[in-house]
Amino acid sequence: MSSSSTPSCITSSTLTLFSDWSFCNGCGLPPRIGTAKNDDETTTTDDLINDDNSCMNKQQQQTTTTSTRKKLLICRKCKTAAYHDSACQKIHWAKGRHKYECKKLSVALQPLRDISSSLPSSNSSYSNRRRCLWWWKHLGQKDLIDCNKIWKFSSIRWNRDEEYLDAMDGFQKALEPIMKIWNENNQEIILSAKESSSSSSSSSTTSIFGIQLARKLLFCAYCEADGNQPDSSRSRLAQCISILLQLRNFECGSFDDNKQQKKNHDIITPLLNDAWMELMFSYEDLPELRKITYHVAHMAIQSGKGRCEWNDPMQRPGYMAKFDAVGISDSNNNDCSADNIMSLPYILPEQHPEWCRILENNWKDIKAELSVLLLQNNNNNINRNTMMTSSSSSSTWGRVGCGNRGSGSDDHRVVSSGDWTEYVLFGTGAVSYTDDDAPVTKRLLKRYVADAVSLAESGGGEIIFSKLAPHTHIDAHCGPTNFRLTAHLGLTVPNNNNDDDANGGGECKIRVKNSWYYWETGKILLFDDSYEHEIRNDTDEVRIVLLMRFWHPLLRNEKRQLELSEARRQKEMAVEKRYHPPLV
Structure with missing residues (x-):
């Protein structure tokens, strides 16, 4: 959907909380x-x-x-x-x-409830929605002048003097009147007839003022999040989202003949996506509140009306690549096309690409090279303990995401217990840029899985031996983008106590979206890591896989580098936005 098409109005009944839970918190089983x-x-x-x-x-x-x-x-x-x-x-x-x-979750959920309650009810007519005086328009003229004056002074302290903490205090002080109005929750005042019949120019002025205020709230939320003030940050984000949704409603059905309102709408959409993304991250960073991200993504999708980058509350990457239309079902409407199959969260073994069979046929040779690397690592550890460390050590295992890795540099943050280590074969942080450390494995990958090697060498993924220590839990999370898929070749797989339990009763398993799956020695497990996934190894044994990330088959070759460059650009911009306060 183009950004210039007419959006439908968002009401309090439009934004609902997520309710399609897949597992019972009491027994852990899916719905009956x-x-x-x-x-x-x-x-x-x-x-x-x-x-x-x-x-x-x-x-x-x-x-x-x-x-x-x-x-x-x-x-x-x-x-x-x-x-x-x-x-x-x-x-x-x-x-x-x-x-x-329960109480902590309920309190943390309040900003989402506030967003919904700030919108008009579904039984309001379109004209009544236009006549509602938005809560943020209660700001008095004196408060507005003071707000702009303090914000401008604080911006100088931030940009010129680099007095970041003092500037942050100033930003918060500038927005105190807005916070007060928000907390009073006074949203039901109606404009007089004269005010409600506002001209196009006054409508434009209202939009400009609202956009400026939303930008200030978003930047202040960034500062508070970075300053370890998550509750205040979420409240600012709720105010920002409320303003932007009300502005979108204000323009609903009326901006097709007004170039300025079209321009404003094109500004509102990315701001709204940024605010939803930041609100999602604020919950995702805390394991005890992480499930609230389902509600955030669900409301963002509902409010986006085709403009939100997410399509599924359980697929929340930071960057969503744009694929061509996927295939359709066959003439009997029973089977998925190849394109539809590859767009699923988990790909069944019979639907794997041919190179998966080749690696599976050679898994013993790959494991033999893994065993050598593990033995070298053990010997190096012994040498370190006896003060006989060799500077020419050829085997280096480190914690996942640490060191010089570009892609996946934050992966270590999702390990809630145990230990997750890696040996990088291809990608930033690779131990060796020759084939000497694992010649058979690297030759197989270069010849048959060129899409994985290409992605790793471009900095968009990695190929590693991934080692999960006993009793390790990797929390539920989504990968950074959907332009790649992930493959695990099982090399050392613990014995599960419940191999026949279809509900995930085994002790070494991975959940992708709503289903649990198990590794098998010598077999490949293929999934889309942009969907929420978590891993549990509750056994007393180590689990090791050859982990490969490769270009998504639905992304055409000529678009690969473009999407990777755009993902990097947006990531850099997301960082830059946190360091440049908006102008008054």
């Missing part, structure tokens, strides 16, 4: 399956929780009697815990620590 005829206790056809790899067509979904998953009951207070029934809720309350987490 039942056959029903569209009764209230089961999900509607739009809410079906299908397998990630199913391609059920609309006609199949709309049959009168369907086998559905009963939607989980949601905690009334925090909206973030889900259960099959009261028995599961009691288990989670008593043994799952929800008794201590």
Whole structure:
């Protein structure tokens, strides 16, 4: 959808919290399956929780009697815990620590509730929405002059004097009147008839003022987040998002004949995406609040109306590449096309590219080279302990994401327990730029998996031996972009206690979106790491895989470097925005 098309208005009923939870917090199992005829206790056809790899067509979904998953009951207070029934809720309350987490989650969720409540109700007519005096328009003339004066002075201290802490205090002081109005939640004043029939020029002035204020709030939120003031930062972001959504509503259906309003709309969209992204990161950085990111992404998608970069609350990368249209189902409407298959979160083994079979056939040779590298590393550790360290050591294992790695430099932050180490074969931070350390493995990769080597050498991914220590947990997270896929070739895989448990009862496993999967020795596991995924190794054994990231098959060759360059540009811009306060 182009940025110049007419958006539909956003109302308080448009922005709802995420409710399609996939696992019960009490027992850990997915929603129960039942056959029903569209009764209230089961999900509607739009809410079906299908397998990630199913391609059920609309006609199949709309049959009168369907086998559905009963939607989980949601905690009334925090909206973030889900259960099959009261028995599961009691288990989670008593043994799952929800008794201590519920209030914290509920308080942290308040900025999202505030955003929704700041919008007009769904039963308001379009003209009434235009006549609503936005909460931020309550700012008096004196407060506005003081706000601009303090902001301008603080910007000088920031840019010229580099007095960042004092400048941040000034930014907060400048926005105190806005915070006061927001907290009072006074949003129901109606303009007089004279005011409501405002001219095009006054409409433009309102938009410009709102955009300027939103930029200040967003920058102040950046400062507070970097200054370890997350609660205040989230409140600023909620105010910023509220203003931008109200401005979008203000222009709803009216800007097609006004070039200035079109220009304003093109400014609002990236600002809104930046604010939603920052709000998502503010929750994702804290494991105890991470599930609230589902709500943030869900509301961002609802408010985006085709302009939000995300499409799925469980696919939240920092950069979304733009693919060509994927294929459609076959003449029987039963099977996915190859393009549809490769766009799924998890790709089934029978749908893997041919090079996967080649690596699987050579897994023993690859593991033999891995064993040599592990032995060299053990010997180096012994030498260090005996003060006999060799400067010509040829085997270097380090914690994932540390050292000189470009792509995935923050990966170590998602390790909540245990240890996750790597040996880099290709990509920034590679131990050796020759084939001497793993000649067979590197020759196979160069010959058959050139897309992975190309991505790694371009700085958009890496190829590593990935070693997961016993009792290691990698928290749920999304990769930085969707223009790549990830493959794991199992080399050393622990024995699971529950190999036949389809619900993920095994002890060494990976969750991709809503499903758990297991590694097998000598087999490749293929998935899209831009979808939320987490890893658990609850065994007493080490898990080691050959991890390869490769260009997404749906991204044409001629667009690869363009998308990588754009991802880098946007990442650099995101950093720059945090260091340049907007002008008055």
